[in-house]
Amino acid sequence: MxxxxxxxxxxxxxxxxxxxLAHALDPAYLELSILDAGRWRVTWRVPDLNGTPMPITPRLPDSCETNDAPGPHFDGRGWSTAYVVNCQAGLFGGTIRIEGLENTRTDALVRYETAPDQAVIRRLTADQPGFVVPADPGHFEVFTSYVALGVTHIxxxxxxxxxxxxxxxxxxxxxxxxxxxxxxxxxxxxxxxxxxxxxxxxxxxxxxxxxxxxxxxxxxxxxxxxxxxxxxxxxxxxxxxxxxxxxxxxxxxxxxxxxxxxxxxxxxxxxxxxxxxxxxxxxxxxxxxxxxxxxxxxxxxxxxxxxxxxxxxxxxxxxxxxxxxxxxxxxx
Structure with a gap:
């Protein structure tokens, strides 16, 4: 050669x-896990940017009420926090958005449960910082989401x-x-x-x-x-x-x-x-x-x-x- x-x-x-640049280019991560009827545990991890959390924030469906969320703590690579939200109407039909993502060069992975131990992954980008939660994610959506995750990972x-x-x-x-x-x-x-x-x-x-x-x-x-x-x-x-x-x-x-x-x-x-x-x-x-x-x-x-x-x-x-x-x- x-x-x-x-x-x-x-x-x-x-x-x-x-x-x-590595921290700034790391993906953000949002996870919503079902606790019981109407309550979800939210885990949010945001990349580090010059010693401070990257200025991006998760926005959940309007029906969700957030309890007092603790400030993020630095884990050596990024900033993490966890809290509980009340979404009595559920997530289906609502919009999940990462506010400020459109101003960055990073991505965000959103993992939400449709039922206990049944999760769906979505990848958000600066061009598409939000999505409407479908009532029943189809096979095509699952396929395209994981193909995108594979490309991003490699x-x-x-x-x-x-x-x-x-x-x-x-x-x-x-x-x-x-x-x-x-x-x-x-x-x-x-x-x-x-x-x-x-x-x-x-x-x-x-x-x-x-x-x-x-x-x-x-x-x-x-x-x-x-x-x-x-x-x-x-x-x-x-x-x-x-x-x-x-x-x-x-x-x-x-x-x-x-x-x-x-x-x-x-x-x-x-x-x-x-x-x-x-x-x-x-x-x-x-x-x-x-x-x-x-x-x-x-x-x-x-x-x-x-x-x-x-x-x-x-x-x-x-x-x-x-x-x-x-x-x-x-x-x-």
Whole structure:
């Protein structure tokens, strides 16, 4: 592949101190859980913005009366609060809106229960900061909502994207690259489905560490000359990507577990979320290859120094991933 020069530009952007913007770009989260007839527990989490809560506020249907809501507290990443509302007329037919969301670059996830333990997820954006709660959400609405959630999750998951980027840099042969991406997709689809269905469960903290370590491994191989790389990684990259894809799938499952699944449409929601993840992954790959093709024409010098660019990229990828390893172990 001769697209490495432009990929390096993308890496440099990822390597910038993204923590300053990370909180501001995190999604807000609103959850409404049924307590009893007419009463709902509201959980509201808003991103941090320069040490203060982002100025967005949930607005519930007009029939809802809010008791005294405590002020939000900082949990190390965002601002959270919980309180009880009385909605004697229920939520159906009412409007839920995140006021101020239209002035931000973030999204908001709204999870509301239609019955005890039966929840629906909606994703709100700056272009669509509110919605009318339908009496009976249809299958199409569930499908489109979870596809959007899958796309959002993969495009906001820098660790997953960095793994795919390292794979693009490492695998030179187009056929092997296609097989490697396919194996990665198949593997994380398997573990995503298995973990979500409850067939097995692993703690999220060590899973996140291994995900970061998988990126360190690819960066280590990328730093070596091709003739000195591990034979398995060089000749059978699909096998390597499949193995690490199983771990990445557990990471996707952890995110989906936090979002929740509608009890009546679990298979459809799971399938839709996975479709969204794949669409987001393909969008990222297409964007990287397009940037690379453009840069190859505008900066032909990068093709003549391909090895040096690749080596520098490997150190940037490895440094970011190693930092994540230390940070995540420290968070145990």
């Amino acid at each position: 001769t697209l490495r020069g432009a990929m390096l530009l993308l890496l440099l952007a990822l390597a910038q101190p993204v923590r300053v 495009l906001e998951g820098l660790d997953h994207l960095l793994f795919v980027l390292a794979l693009l840099l490492l695998v030179r042969n187009a056929r092997r690259l296609i097989w490697a991406i396919t194996a990665f997709t198949l593997a994380h689809s398997i573990t995503l489905a298995a973990a979500t269905m409850g067939w097995f469960n692993l703690p999220s903290a060590p899973v996140e560490v291994v995900i970061a370590l998988s990126i360190v491994f690819l960066a280590w191989e990328l730093a070596k000359p091709p003739e000195r790389r591990d034979p398995v990684a060089e000749r059978l990259p699909a096998l390597v990507s499949f193995g690490f894809g199983l771990i990445h799938g557990l990471g996707f499952a952890g995110a989906l577990h936090e979002i929740g699944l509608p009890e009546r449409d679990v298979p459809m929601a799971l399938f839709a979320f996975n479709v969204g993840v794949e669409l987001g992954q393909l969008l990222f790959i297409a964007a990287v290859l397009a940037i690379g093709a453009a840069a190859r024409r505008m900066v032909p010098l990068t093709a003549r120094h391909d090895r040096g660019v690749t080596c520098l990229a490997s150190y940037l990828i490895g440094s970011i991933a190693a930092f994540w390893v230390i940070e995540r172990i420290n968070g145990f």
